[in-house]
Amino acid sequence: MTSTHDAQDFSEDHSELRAQLATLTTEAFRPELADIDRLPTLDIAQIMNGEDRSVPGAVTTQLPAIAAAIDATAKRMARGGRLVYAGAGTAGRLGVLDASECPPTFNTAPDQVVGLIAGGPSAMVTSVEGAEDSTELAAKDLDDLGLTADDTVVGISASGRTPYAVGAVEHARALGALTIGLSCNADSALAAAAEHGIEVVVGPELLTGSTRLKAGTAQKLVLNMISTITMIRLGKTYGNLMVDVRASNEKLRARSRRIVALATGAPDDEIESALTAADGEVKTAILMLLATLDAPTAAARLQQTGGHLREALQG
Structure with a gap:
C-alpha cells in the first residue's frame, strides 16, 4: 500500500517533470487537431504528409x-x-x-x-x-x-x-x-x-x-x-559509388560487379578477373583496372593512402 508520504513525493516529482515538458515544443498540444480521429483516413494521411514536408x-x-x-x-x-x-x-x-x-x-x-x-x-x-x-x-x-x-x-x-x-x-x-x-x-x-x-x-x-x-x-x-x-x-566512396561495400550475399556481389563496371567501364571478363584477384575488394579491383596494377600493388597503394581510392589513382 502506498503511503501518503510516497504519494506526495510521486506527485511532486511528476509535477516538476510536467512543468518541464510543458515548455518543450515537441510536447505542445495542438487544439486544431483535437478531432483528427473523426476525419476520413485520406484526410489524416494528407495532414501527416503535410507535416512531414516541413x-x-x-x-x-x-x-x-x-x-x-x-x-x-x-x-x-x-x-x-x-x-x-x-x-x-x-x-x-x-x-x-x-x-x-x-x-x-x-x-x-x-x-x-x-x-x-x-x-x-x-x-x-x-x-x-x-x-x-x-x-x-x-x-x-x-x-x-x-x-x-x-x-x-x-x-x-x-x-x-x-x-x-x-x-x-x-x-x-x-x-x-x-x-x-x-x-x-x-x-x-x-x-x-x-x-x-x-x-x-x-x-x-x-x-x-x-x-x-x-x-x-x-x-x-x-x-x-x-x-x-x-x-x-574517410574514403569509403569513389564519387557517389559505394566502393567499400561488403559483398555478403548474392545481391551485394552483383552490386560489387556493377560498381566496378560503372567506375571503370571495363568488360565483364576483366571485372571478374580483377575481383577474383582482389579477393572481392571493390576498391582494389577498380584501382587495378584503372591504373593497370596487379592486386598486391593496388592493395599496397590503397594502404598507403588510408584507403582513399581517388588519392591512390593520383599517386
Whole structure:
C-alpha cells in the first residue's frame, strides 16, 4: 500500500517533470487537431504528409552545425576513433539502426560505429523501466566500450533533456571524446552539454508528444548525414559509388560487379578477373583496372593512402 508520504513525493516529482515538458515544443498540444480521429483516413494521411514536408526545412537551418560536427568526427575517426550513438526509446533505436547499416554499406568493423540504447539490446523491442532516466547507466555503457579521446559520442534525444543522452555526452566530454548533441528543441540541455549542438526544431507533433513522428524523421535525416558524409570523408566512396561495400550475399556481389563496371567501364571478363584477384575488394579491383596494377600493388597503394581510392589513382 502506498503511503501518503510516497504519494506526495510521486506527485511532486511528476509535477516538476510536467512543468518541464510543458515548455518543450515537441510536447505542445495542438487544439486544431483535437478531432483528427473523426476525419476520413485520406484526410489524416494528407495532414501527416503535410507535416512531414516541413522536416527537411527544419534540418536545413542546422546544416552549418551538422557539417562542423561531421568534419570533427571524420578527423577523429581517421585517427582510429569510433562513432558512438547514445539514446533512449525511439532516439536510441534510430542510433542502433544507423550503426547497424554501416558494416554492410561501408565495410566498417562491427565496433567502428556503435549504437547504445538505454536498457541494452532488449530495449529495441521492449521498454526497459527507468533506463532513460539514468545518467549512471550511460556512463557505464560508455566505460564498457573503453571510450577514448579519439572517439565521438552523439547523444540523441527529441526533448533534449533525456538523462541517458545528456549523461552520455557529459561523461564522454569529461573523457576528452568529441561530443555531439542532437535534439528537436531549442536551448536544450543536450546541446549545451555537447561540443557540437544540433537542434532541429520540427514543432509540435501530429499526436501530442509522439516524437517517433516528425522528430524521429528529423533525427534519421541527420544521422544519415553524419554517418554517410563521414564515410565519404574517410574514403569509403569513389564519387557517389559505394566502393567499400561488403559483398555478403548474392545481391551485394552483383552490386560489387556493377560498381566496378560503372567506375571503370571495363568488360565483364576483366571485372571478374580483377575481383577474383582482389579477393572481392571493390576498391582494389577498380584501382587495378584503372591504373593497370596487379592486386598486391593496388592493395599496397590503397594502404598507403588510408584507403582513399581517388588519392591512390593520383599517386
